[in-house]
Amino acid sequence: xxxxxxxxxxxxxSLKRRERNRHRRTLxxxxxxxxxxxxxxxxxxxxxxVKEAERQLRRAAVRGVLHKRTASRTSSRLNLVLNGLATAxx
Numbered sequence: 001x002x003x004x005x006x007x008x009x010x011x012x013x014s015l016k017r018r019e020r021n022r023h024r025r026t027l028x029x030x031x032x033x034x035x036x037x038x039x040x041x042x043x044x045x046x047x048x049x050v051k052e053a054e055r056q057l058r059r060a061a062v063r064g065v066l067h068k069r070t071a072s073r074t075s076s077r078l079n080l081v082l083n084g085l086a087t088a089x090x
Contacts, residue, residue, distance in 0.1 A: 025060065025066070027056055031053040032078065034053070035052070036078070038050075039078075046082060050078050057072075057074055058071060
């Protein structure tokens with residue numbers, strides 16, 4: 001455990017940051033999970049859920065919770081699945 005005053009402060013900050021990042025990462029994962037489930041179930045609201053998942057992914061990337069490319073890749077794959085559904089139904 002940290003013994004210097006500055007090290008104690010850094011440890012406290014890291015714990016707060018960790019908790020905040022875990023919360024944001026959970027929001028992202030849940031949004032992506034809901035979007036994938038909606039697309040697979042061919043729900044009419046699937047496009048809206050994919051849009052919300054993309055929004056969460058972008059926000060997490062901007063805030064440093066996820067890497068920019070990870071967010072982009074996940075968003076791209078969601079759109080591929082969604083567009084595949086659109087072409088399969090038409």
